[in-house]
Amino acid sequence: MVTPFVRHRGKVVALPRANVDTDQIVPKQFLKGIERTGFAQSLFYDWRANPDFELNRPDAQGATILVTGPNFGCGSSREHAVWALAQYGFRAIIAPSFADIFTANCYRNGVLPVRLPAAEVDILMRNAARGNYELVVDLAELRVADDRDFSTAFTADAYGRELLLRGLDEIGRTLLEEPSIAAYERSHS
Amino acid sequence: MTTLFDRVWDAHVVKQLADGVALLYVDLHLVHEVTSPQAFAGLRREGRRVRRPERTLATVDHNVPTGDRSLPIADSVAAVQVDTLGTNAQDFGVELFGLTSPGQGIVHVIGPELGATQPGMVIVCGDSHTSTHGAFGAFALGIGTSEVEHVLATQCIVLAKPKNLEARITGSRAPGVSAKDLILALIGKIGTAGAAGHVIEYTGDAIRALSMEERMTVCNMSIEAGARAGMIAPDDVTFAYLHGRPRAPTGAAWTAALSRWRTLRSDPSARYDAQVQLDASKVGPQVTWGTTPGMVADIGGRVPDPAKLPETEREAAVRALEYMGLAPGMPLEGLPIDRVFLGSCTNARIEDLRAAANMVRGRHVASRVRALVVPGSQRVKAQAEQEGLDRVFREAGFEWRNAGCSMCLGMNADVLGAGERCAATSNRNFEGRQGRGGRTHLMSPVMAAAAAIEGRLVDVRAW
Numbered sequence: 001m002v003t004p005f006v007r008h009r010g011k012v013v014a015l016p017r018a019n020v021d022t023d024q025i026v027p028k029q030f031l032k033g034i035e036r037t038g039f040a041q042s043l044f045y046d047w048r049a050n051p052d053f054e055l056n057r058p059d060a061q062g063a064t065i066l067v068t069g070p071n072f073g074c075g076s077s078r079e080h081a082v083w084a085l086a087q088y089g090f091r092a093i094i095a096p097s098f099a100d101i102f103t104a105n106c107y108r109n110g111v112l113p114v115r116l117p118a119a120e121v122d123i124l125m126r127n128a129a130r131g132n133y134e135l136v137v138d139l140a141e142l143r144v145a146d147d148r149d150f151s152t153a154f155t156a157d158a159y160g161r162e163l164l165l166r167g168l169d170e171i172g173r174t175l176l177e178e179p180s181i182a183a184y185e186r187s188h189s
Numbered sequence: 190m191t192t193l194f195d196r197v198w199d200a201h202v203v204k205q206l207a208d209g210v211a212l213l214y215v216d217l218h219l220v221h222e223v224t225s226p227q228a229f230a231g232l233r234r235e236g237r238r239v240r241r242p243e244r245t246l247a248t249v250d251h252n253v254p255t256g257d258r259s260l261p262i263a264d265s266v267a268a269v270q271v272d273t274l275g276t277n278a279q280d281f282g283v284e285l286f287g288l289t290s291p292g293q294g295i296v297h298v299i300g301p302e303l304g305a306t307q308p309g310m311v312i313v314c315g316d317s318h319t320s321t322h323g324a325f326g327a328f329a330l331g332i333g334t335s336e337v338e339h340v341l342a343t344q345c346i347v348l349a350k351p352k353n354l355e356a357r358i359t360g361s362r363a364p365g366v367s368a369k370d371l372i373l374a375l376i377g378k379i380g381t382a383g384a385a386g387h388v389i390e391y392t393g394d395a396i397r398a399l400s401m402e403e404r405m406t407v408c409n410m411s412i413e414a415g416a417r418a419g420m421i422a423p424d425d426v427t428f429a430y431l432h433g434r435p436r437a438p439t440g441a442a443w444t445a446a447l448s449r450w451r452t453l454r455s456d457p458s459a460r461y462d463a464q465v466q467l468d469a470s471k472v473g474p475q476v477t478w479g480t481t482p483g484m485v486a487d488i489g490g491r492v493p494d495p496a497k498l499p500e501t502e503r504e505a506a507v508r509a510l511e512y513m514g515l516a517p518g519m520p521l522e523g524l525p526i527d528r529v530f531l532g533s534c535t536n537a538r539i540e541d542l543r544a545a546a547n548m549v550r551g552r553h554v555a556s557r558v559r560a561l562v563v564p565g566s567q568r569v570k571a572q573a574e575q576e577g578l579d580r581v582f583r584e585a586g587f588e589w590r591n592a593g594c595s596m597c598l599g600m601n602a603d604v605l606g607a608g609e610r611c612a613a614t615s616n617r618n619f620e621g622r623q624g625r626g627g628r629t630h631l632m633s634p635v636m637a638a639a640a641a642i643e644g645r646l647v648d649v650r651a652w
Contacts, residue, residue, distance in 0.1 A: 018505045019381055019481050023619040028600045032252055032266040034226035034273050036334075046621050071382040074415065074481075075619060076598075077317040078224065079333035097382060100351075100417050101317060105333035157349055159210045170335070171237070174343045177204055177212055181240075181345060184203045184214050 003110030004167030007138045008091045010064030014128040015054050020068060021075035022102065026084045039084035059131040067094045067124045072113075073102025082109045092137045094144065096121050107160035108170065112139055114154050123150060139164055192353050192455040193422050194388045197328045201311045203345055210349045216310040216327075218340050219296045220247040220283065222274040223600070224315030228338035229277040240344040242282040246305060249274060249288055250295045252600040255563050255590035258289055267601070281341075294566020294592040297321040297534040301405065302568055304434025308423040308450040313340055318534045318616065319418075320411040324404035325431075326423035326453045328388065331412060351417040352462035354387040358395040360470035365650040367544070367633035368403035369536060369614070371395065372410040373475035375467050377485040384416035387463065390455060391421050395469035401430035402538045409535045410616055413482040422454040474649055476521050477618045477631040479509035484618075488636070488648045492519040512620055513628050514608065522648055524630075528611040529554070529641040530623070531587070531634055532563030533597040536614035541565075541634040542573050545614075546581040548638035548649070554586035555644025561588045561603065563595040587641070599623045612640040 030042035047053045054060060066085070072095040073081060082105040085093070091111060096118040098106075106113045114137060116124075127133045127146065137144050139161060145151035163170060191199075203212040225247070232238070239245060252267040254260075262268035271288060278285035286292040292299060297318050300306040306322045312329035313319060315337040322329035332346065340346055358371055376383070389411050391404075399407065404421050411419030428447060431437045438446045473487040484506070486493070494517035495506035510517065515524075531537065531545050542564065554560045562582050564570035570592055573579055579589045596603040597615035605611050605627025614637050618629040630646065639647045 016504075017508070018501070021481075021617075021619045023598075023617070023622050027621055027625070028598050031223050031600065032264070032270050034230070034270055036227045036230075046625055071385070071415065074381060075317065075412075075617060077315060077331040077333055079227075079315075079335060082333070097385060099382070099415060100385060101331055101333060104336065108333065108335035158207055159347065159349060170347065171231075171235070171339050171342045174212065174339065174345060174347065177343075177345075180204045180212070181214070181343065185344075188214070 002108060002163055002167045005091065005110055005112045005164040006140050007136065008064065009134060009136045010091060011062050012065045012067055012124065012128040012133045012135050013054060013060040013063035014125040015066060015068040016125050018069035019071045019074055022073055022078050022081040023075055025073070025081035026078060031078060031080055036083055037087065039080055040087040043084040043088045064089050065092045065094065065135055065137065066090050067121060067128055070096040070118065072098050074099040077101045079105045079109070082106050082111055086111050094121060094124060103160070107163045110164065110167070112137060112164060114144060116144065116152060116154055120152055190456055190458055190460060192459045192461065193326060193390055193420055193453055194328060194353050196453060197309055197311065198350060200309065206347065210347065212345050213311055213348050215313050215340050215344055215346055216244060217300070217305055217312045218245045219300055219312065219314035219319070220245060220337070221251055221296050221316065222249045222270050223251040224334050225277065225337055226270060226273045227334050228341055229281065231338040232281070232341055237342045239281040239283060239341045244344060245283045245341070246300065247274060247278050247283050248286040248293055248296050248299055251594045251598065253288055253593045254601050255593045255595050255603060258591055291567050291571070294568065295534045295537065295594055297409065298538060298565035298569065301325070302434070302566060304431050304437035307431065307437070308427060309453050313346060317412045318409050320416065321405050321409040321534055323408040323411065323418050323420040324401065325427055326420060326450070328418055328420065330418045352387045354384050354389050354416070354463040354465065355461040356389050356391050356465050356467065357393040358391060358467045358469055359393040360395055360468045362395065362469050362472070363650065365474060365635065366472055367635060368399055368406040369633035370472050370475045371467065371469055372407045373477070373482065373485045373631065374472045376410065376414045376483050377475070378467065379414055379465055381413060381481045381483040382415040384411065384414040387416055389414065389416045389419045391419060396421055397424065400540060401426055402540045405538070406535055410482065413616060423450050474633060474636050476636065476646060478513065478515060478521060479506065480512055480618055480620050482616065482618060482631060484509055486521060488522055488646065490521055492517055492521065494518060522646055524646045525610070525644060526612045526640055526646065527558060527609040528605060529558060529560035529637050530596040530611055530613040530615060531561065531637055532565070532595050533615035534565065534594070535616045536634050537563060537565030537569065539569050539572050541614065542569065542578050545634040545638035546578045548635050549585040549587070549642055550581050552585055552642045554641045558641055558644050560586065560641040561590060561596060563590045564592050566592045596623055612637040612646065
């Protein structure tokens with residue numbers, strides 16, 4: 001069951017880096033388990049060892065919206081990366097672009113990837129750098145806005161949006177297509 | 190008007206769910222120990238079964254030790270994960286090539302060597318390098334664990350149809366230039382997100398001239414350009430490779446398959462959403478200098494000056510050089526290395542090992558270098574031993590290991606120490622990928638082999 005995502009208000013933290021790969025989001029030593037839980041501590045593990053890392057700053061505590069650079073989530077298909085982000089507390093990630101497999105994994109774990117133009121992401125990063133910056137991310141209305149003057153529309157993959165808005169059990173839904181699957185198998189055996 | 194990818198996609202649509210989104214049938218589902226336990230647990234929790242166990246193949250590769258296989262796995266957490274796949278395979282009726290099986294190996298090496306990977310298939314695996322199988326004209330893509338569970342339960346996947354990008358690679362390669370150099374040069378040209386949202390179809394005479402194993406190297410790294418998948422239309426090279434393999438069709442079924450497979454090509458008038466060209470004759474041996482596969486240059490080149498790069502690339506380059514311990518303007522040739530890794534789903538097949546062995550025969554690894562050969566599968570290992578390649582490597586001072594992903598991602602004991610510099614035939618030079626603080630330079634097997642002997646990066650064309 002996917003945690004539904006309709007509208008979220010939360011604190012923003014900026015991670016101004018391009019091509020953040022899933023090896024950084026969750027290093028390999030945390031992939032040896034057989035559970036879906038316990039990943040919050042492993043998020044950005046190597047980078048968090050640095051006290052100056054963005055997520056370690058006092059005003060980043062409690063952040064639930066990550067604003068970052070292009071091609072976020074590239075590399076390994078490990079869904080553990082999204083589990084770690086979600087279990088750390090992130091509900092939405094805003095970036096100019098995301099890797100494809102990472103995006104698919106987000107939709108299936110209640111995390112919303114929001115694509116915005118680089119210029120708008122830059123504005124959000126500047127605002128976040130001033131501290132205690134909050135945004136409202138509204139998937140129903142397809143809009144990101146703050147309490148001041150920032151408000152912009154975004155687009156979302158229609159299927160991913162439906163999964164998130166309704167918190168759908170994707171497998172249960174596909175199993176309803178059993179007659180179509182069986183018919184396909186009969187015609188291709 | 191139709192592309193190869195369109196044909197394979199259209200033939201697998203079970204149902205159109207929405208505009209551009211389809212329920213797609215999966216012909217082959219490859220499973221390994223790291224990304225599957227949570228998926229099987231989900232099936233168990235919901236009381237679901239594996240819909241088509243006979244279309245599912247499992248092996249252990251990512252976290253397994255590559256040393257003595259008669260010993261228990263020393264890492265108890267990894268051991269539980271390996272055992273869990275054994276239990277899941279048994280409970281759900283899935284065929285498993287376990288740790289002591291002669292068929293064990295990296296999942297993207299064993300699919301093709303079994304002949305399980307075939308043209309026109311849709312193939313998925315909870316691993317991004319599933320793109321490898323596209324070398325056969327299959328649509329093969331990496332997926333997450335939730336999708337693994339979905340495929341186990343339904344034998345289908347829900348996908349928004351990606352766009353099509355043609356990468357036309359023409360011209361003759363110079364001696365010493367490998368398939369790895371072509372794909373690294375392409376990634377350097379289009380960037381690590383250059384093919385995001387697209388399936389790359391590799392075309393052109395330079396692609397046609399590649400062996401099947403070289404095509405796998407090219408398609409393998411499609412994901413490093415951000416692509417959903419990479420594909421090459423099957424031809425006589427493909428069919429000759431598949432003929433007689435254990436899972437390939439035989440007799441009348443082979444003849445029927447051949448006539449079907451021969452239709453798997455793009456129409457001459459096919460339109461792609463994007464196109465890129467590369468002249469293979471202008472590509473030299475490639476070496477990465479940074480922390481993404483796109484940060485790459487000719488071995489004759491120099492470490493770039495971030496100040497002279499486009500503004501959008503500057504900050505990442507500064508970070509990368511700091512991590513890699515390199516300064517702008519340094520020549521790549523001559524850079525001293527500590528470790529060499531010959532392995533991974535990119536470059537650990539028999540032709541890779543033969544090419545590397547030819548470089549090191551009668552020579553010895555430099556005294557300060559520790560070098561490792563990790564064959565892609567136990568069958569590749571056995572073949573290499575039959576040809577005496579293991580002796581060549583051992584006599585040259587390489588360690589000769591059992592099959593697995595090993596130091597490509599360092600999930601087992603094969604890792605770099607902080608600050609160690611490695612010449613690697615694998616696919617990712619991300620920070621910490623091969624070990625925290627480890628510095629990875631990606632290159633071809635012949636380049637890595639020569640680096641092992643010299644203890645520094647060298648240009649194989651002049652070696």
